[in-house]
Amino acid sequence: MPIFRDRLLAAGAIRVLRAHAEKTGVPIFGYCVMPDHVHLVLGPSPSCAITTFIGLFKNLAQRAAWREGIQGGCWQSSFWDHLLRQEESTEAVVSYVLNNPVRAGLVQHRDDYPFSGSLVFELTELRGGGQAPALRAQGHIP
Numbered sequence: 001m002p003i004f005r006d007r008l009l010a011a012g013a014i015r016v017l018r019a020h021a022e023k024t025g026v027p028i029f030g031y032c033v034m035p036d037h038v039h040l041v042l043g044p045s046p047s048c049a050i051t052t053f054i055g056l057f058k059n060l061a062q063r064a065a066w067r068e069g070i071q072g073g074c075w076q077s078s079f080w081d082h083l084l085r086q087e088e089s090t091e092a093v094v095s096y097v098l099n100n101p102v103r104a105g106l107v108q109h110r111d112d113y114p115f116s117g118s119l120v121f122e123l124t125e126l127r128g129g130g131q132a133p134a135l136r137a138q139g140h141i142p
Contacts (some may be wrong), residue, residue: 002035003065003074010115012064013038019056021119024048030094034104039097041090043120044139054079094118 010033017040021028026048028039042050058075065074084093087130100112110116 001073003070004033004038004115005035006068007114009065009068009070012068013061014115014117016064016087017057018119020053020060026050026053026058028119029083029090029117029121030118031095032100032113034100034115035106039100041094041097088138091092091121094121 004013007095013033014031017028017031020026021042024045024047028040029043030039032039040054042053044050045053058079062074065123084090098110098113098116098118101107101116102110107113
């Protein structure tokens with residue numbers, strides 16, 4: 001169900017994500033709220049298991065959607081996960097997630113999509129024709 005096509009609901013899901021990540025200490029390297037699903041690239045936290053984090057995020061986002069008049073459930077009962085392997089770059093995976101709206105034809109450039117970003121990285125474009133985006137950790141920039 002594409003409930004996040006509604007800009008108010010998509011923005012609400014991001015507010016929930018930000019607050020929940022701050023409360024639990026779960027680092028959100030990248031997120032993208034698509035019209036009918038959400039992509040998250042997140043890391044471990046000593047205070048909150050990933051499955052607990054996802055379950056609570058879905059519950060809190062669902063409640064926020066109900067407050068906006070959405071009826072019924074909007075989430076599948078489980079979620080798809082993938083652990084990054086040693087040879088996989090976090091930056092490359094975040095870049096892939098942030099470019100989902102481009103691949104879906106929602107925008108021409110990933111920076112034009114208002115419902116994606118990072119709570120850990122500062123997103124900057126490398127100069128030059130069509131190069132992949134560069135990611136720099138926030139708070140660690142000289």
